[in-house]
Amino acid sequence: MTDQTLTPAEIADFHCLAGIVVPASTRYKVPGADDDAIFADILNSLERDTDPVRVALALLRTHAGGSFAALSPARRAEVAAKLRADGGTPVAVLTRNVLLCYYRDPRVMVSLGLEARPPFPKGHVVDQGDWSLLDPVRARPPFWRPAPR
Amino acid sequence: MNDKVDVLIVGSGASGAAVAWSLADTKMRIVCLEQGDWMKQSDYPTNGTDYDSRLFRDFATSPNIRKRPSDYPINDDASPIKVVNFNAVGGSTVMYTAHYPRLHPSDFRVRSLDGVADDWPIDYQTLDPFFAENDRMMGTSGLAGDPAYPPHQPTMPPLPLGRSGTKIAQTMNKLGWHWWPSDTALATTEYEGRAPCINLGHCTPACAQGAKASTDITYWPAAIRAGVELRTNCRVREISVGPDGMANGVIYYDANDVEQFLGAEVVILACNGVGTPRLLLNSVSGKFPSGLANSSGLVGKNLMFHPWSHIYGYVDEPMDGHRGPPLCIWSQEFYETGKDRDFVRGFNFQFNRGMPVATEAVNTEAAGLVPWGDGHHDAFRALMGHRLTVGVCTEDLPEEHNRVTLDPVLKDRHGIPAPKIDYTIGDNTNRMLDFAVARAREIMDAAGARHVGVIRPLPLSGWHLLGTARMGHDPERSVVNGWGRSHDVKNLFIVDGSVFVTSGGVNPTSTIQAVALYIADKIKQRLATLFD
Ligand SMILES: Cc1cc2nc3c(=O)[nH]c(=O)nc-3n(C[C@H](O)[C@H](O)[C@H](O)COP(=O)(O)OP(=O)(O)OC[C@H]3O[C@@H](n4cnc5c(N)ncnc54)[C@H](O)[C@@H]3O)c2cc1C
Numbered sequence: 001m002t003d004q005t006l007t008p009a010e011i012a013d014f015h016c017l018a019g020i021v022v023p024a025s026t027r028y029k030v031p032g033a034d035d036d037a038i039f040a041d042i043l044n045s046l047e048r049d050t051d052p053v054r055v056a057l058a059l060l061r062t063h064a065g066g067s068f069a070a071l072s073p074a075r076r077a078e079v080a081a082k083l084r085a086d087g088g089t090p091v092a093v094l095t096r097n098v099l100l101c102y103y104r105d106p107r108v109m110v111s112l113g114l115e116a117r118p119p120f121p122k123g124h125v126v127d128q129g130d131w132s133l134l135d136p137v138r139a140r141p142p143f144w145r146p147a148p149r
Numbered sequence: 150m151n152d153k154v155d156v157l158i159v160g161s162g163a164s165g166a167a168v169a170w171s172l173a174d175t176k177m178r179i180v181c182l183e184q185g186d187w188m189k190q191s192d193y194p195t196n197g198t199d200y201d202s203r204l205f206r207d208f209a210t211s212p213n214i215r216k217r218p219s220d221y222p223i224n225d226d227a228s229p230i231k232v233v234n235f236n237a238v239g240g241s242t243v244m245y246t247a248h249y250p251r252l253h254p255s256d257f258r259v260r261s262l263d264g265v266a267d268d269w270p271i272d273y274q275t276l277d278p279f280f281a282e283n284d285r286m287m288g289t290s291g292l293a294g295d296p297a298y299p300p301h302q303p304t305m306p307p308l309p310l311g312r313s314g315t316k317i318a319q320t321m322n323k324l325g326w327h328w329w330p331s332d333t334a335l336a337t338t339e340y341e342g343r344a345p346c347i348n349l350g351h352c353t354p355a356c357a358q359g360a361k362a363s364t365d366i367t368y369w370p371a372a373i374r375a376g377v378e379l380r381t382n383c384r385v386r387e388i389s390v391g392p393d394g395m396a397n398g399v400i401y402y403d404a405n406d407v408e409q410f411l412g413a414e415v416v417i418l419a420c421n422g423v424g425t426p427r428l429l430l431n432s433v434s435g436k437f438p439s440g441l442a443n444s445s446g447l448v449g450k451n452l453m454f455h456p457w458s459h460i461y462g463y464v465d466e467p468m469d470g471h472r473g474p475p476l477c478i479w480s481q482e483f484y485e486t487g488k489d490r491d492f493v494r495g496f497n498f499q500f501n502r503g504m505p506v507a508t509e510a511v512n513t514e515a516a517g518l519v520p521w522g523d524g525h526h527d528a529f530r531a532l533m534g535h536r537l538t539v540g541v542c543t544e545d546l547p548e549e550h551n552r553v554t555l556d557p558v559l560k561d562r563h564g565i566p567a568p569k570i571d572y573t574i575g576d577n578t579n580r581m582l583d584f585a586v587a588r589a590r591e592i593m594d595a596a597g598a599r600h601v602g603v604i605r606p607l608p609l610s611g612w613h614l615l616g617t618a619r620m621g622h623d624p625e626r627s628v629v630n631g632w633g634r635s636h637d638v639k640n641l642f643i644v645d646g647s648v649f650v651t652s653g654g655v656n657p658t659s660t661i662q663a664v665a666l667y668i669a670d671k672i673k674q675r676l677a678t679l680f681d
Contacts (some may be wrong), residue, residue: 015327017371019524020521021521021525022521022526023522023523023525025263025526026386027526028526028530030526036544045199045202047439048206049205073509077522080521080522081521084521085232091217092515093381094509095514095515095521096205096511096515098513099507099514100199100201100202100205100511101157101202101509102200102510103201103506103507103510104198104199104202104507109506110594112506112533114471114506114529116198117198118195118196118198118200119195119200119349119350119351119357119440119471120193120195120196120347120349120358121347121355121357121358122347123347123348123349123358124347124348124349124350124471124472124473126308126309126311126348126469126472126473127309127310127311127312127473128309128310128311129309129310129311129312129314129315130310130315130318131310133310133315133319133322134292134318134329136322137296137322137327137328137329138294140295140296140327141296142296142297142298142299143296143297143327143485144253144254144255144296144297144298144484144485145253145254145255145262145485145486146254146255147254147255147257147258147261147262147273148258148261148262149272149274
């Protein structure tokens with residue numbers, strides 16, 4: 001059985017790592033993935049990915065030689081780079097969970113120039129585009145290959 | 150319920166729905182057993198802001214990831230291409246992207262034209278009226294006049310070109326290569342009670358607007374109105390056979406997981422190119438020790454997937470990005486065999502617009518284009534909404550070692566042995582992929598794209614499941630005859646993608662459904678002599 005909750009130590013390391021994957025930006029006026037609301041969303045959404053995330057966090061701890069959260073910022077950056085390089089599927093799953101939650105946060109969406117809403121029911125507008133581009137193709141004789149019956 | 154019906158259909162997807170609707174006008178008692186349930190548009194991912202996340206969960210394309218109660222596991226470890234499907238009323242059409250080309254006339258005659266594989270026992274002209282009937286029932290969008298095809302008339306106008314289509318069209322014109330707006334099964338106008346596409350951006354994990362023609366909202370309402378009974382959450386374990394060697398019904402687990410028997414005069418399988426051979430191989434008896442309808446030994450063999458690759462890049466101008474259906478235009482410049490190439494047959498280019506924002510973030514990070522840390526925001530913002538993708542759909546030739554068997558260990562939640570896939574990409578297809586990827590790179594170059602990447606093959610692209618119970622005249626070289634009846638068991642029919650003799654180089658569902666309607670028509674014509 002999967003234990004759906006991470007330990008406080010795992011959460012502390014994960015929180016620090018999330019802020020490294022996507023840091024806050026004053027230029028774009030967006031929080032990092034370690035923002036309280038975003039990180040809570042990440043934790044609440046892990047579900048069936050809890051196990052691989054736990055594996056990634058264990059590797060992080062190994063690379064850190066203990067608590068990742070307790071390291072200096074410079075050392076954290078080194079350890080995170082190593083984790084990204086050799087972490088394989090569990091780290092890909094962890095990163096995916098961070099990004100999927102980050103890029104649905106209303107503040108982030110607005111900063112990207114997008115509306116913070118589900119696609120349905122409003123939908124989106126797509127222009128017709130330039131149909132005159134089809135003229136040279138229309139002028140082409142049929143080129144499908146006839147076949148014997 | 151130990152009753153007996155005239156016609157028992159297993160599977161309610163693309164082909165099961167079509168055959169049920171067509172046979173309904175015989176007024177026979179028809180029951181369809183479907184292992185999944187009805188879906189609700191209000192539950193579909195684009196109703197919420199977590200829609201990208203659900204692609205990795207309850208709307209994942211792989212049943213091994215999705216793990217809904219209606220799913221069965223598939224051991225595809227021995228295949229570079231993983232099976233994707235959906236198990237519910239509507240089958241995999243709930244999940245499909247609805248790219249809706251027909252096979253071409255040449256696809257039915259590959260032995261005569263190119264000396265490989267086998268000719269089909271039927272041809273394009275025979276299927277033409279059934280393609281048209283299916284187009285009317287599903288509702289198709291597109292533009293008549295494509296020089297790559299015999300004339301046909303989609304029922305609705307094409308999808309908009311948008312920014313992405315315009316860019317691709319300019320590029321293809323620069324190269325002098327064919328392109329045309331794709332035929333799709335997406336409604337672009339109101340159609341038979343369906344609302345038009347509003348560019349939600351997600352077609353594949355089910356359409357919340359109902360613009361996509363999944364058979365739960367096209368054929369099934371009409372079939373049920375005409376008297377067909379659809380029993381959901383009913384998983385068929387095996388087809389049972391009487392002392393006369395004819396199928397006499399099926400054993401299935403009902404919605405309460407209770408084992409049931411349903412007798413039938415005629416059994417029709419529509420479980421797709423993996424589910425149908427699985428069911429036949431699980432239907433072992435003294436008379437049929439190696440599985441039902443398997444005297445040829447070909448049940449499960451000749452599996453074809455259409456090995457698929459994606460070539461992507463990023464252009465300077467903003468593209469449609471997360472807006473609009475992924476579908477847009479196709480190119481069949483290289484569809485037919487070319488004399489100067491080192492492979493026979495050909496492929497279709499399927500151009501995609503873009504992808505939702507969070508999915509784009511996941512992909513660009515995984516591709517190493519977007520870093521962790523300080524450079525993250527600049528890198529991602531430069532790429533978001535600038536993607537062009539070309540999908541390559543290659544013709545896969547039938548090879549017997551590519552096959553579906555039963556896994557000796559893996560079982561579904563009812564204890565029924567699960568399918569196992571053994572598959573390698575053939576030499577002809579690999580040479581075709583070399584050529585196609587090189588041409589796709591030329592397209593990216595001509596478009597001025599940067600960061601061009603190739604995913605070959607796309608792992609989760611086993612969406613076209615074909616060939617595992619092929620049709621043919623010769624009982625030693627095929628499983629069903631030219632109108633879908635098993636050579637061995639004369640009241641057993643197969644109507645899904647299993648019956649394909651060759652794969653063609655385009656998405657198959659339009660042809661699967663046309664073949665299903667053709668088989669239904671043959672059944673209706675021969676009712677008095679069906680088992681002769
Ligand atoms: C992600 C994705 C994208 C796709 N995109 C396209 C596209 O753009 N264009 C295209 O042409 N095709 C596409 N396809 C493929 C298309 O969906 C299939 O070709 C088509 O649905 C196959 O029809 P079918 O009738 O053979 O089987 P399905 O539609 O798969 O239906 C089989 C049905 O049988 C049921 N079943 C199976 N076994 C049992 C059993 N033992 N008991 C009871 N019920 C059973 C299943 O639950 C299912 O409902 C896509 C598929 C996927 C998954």
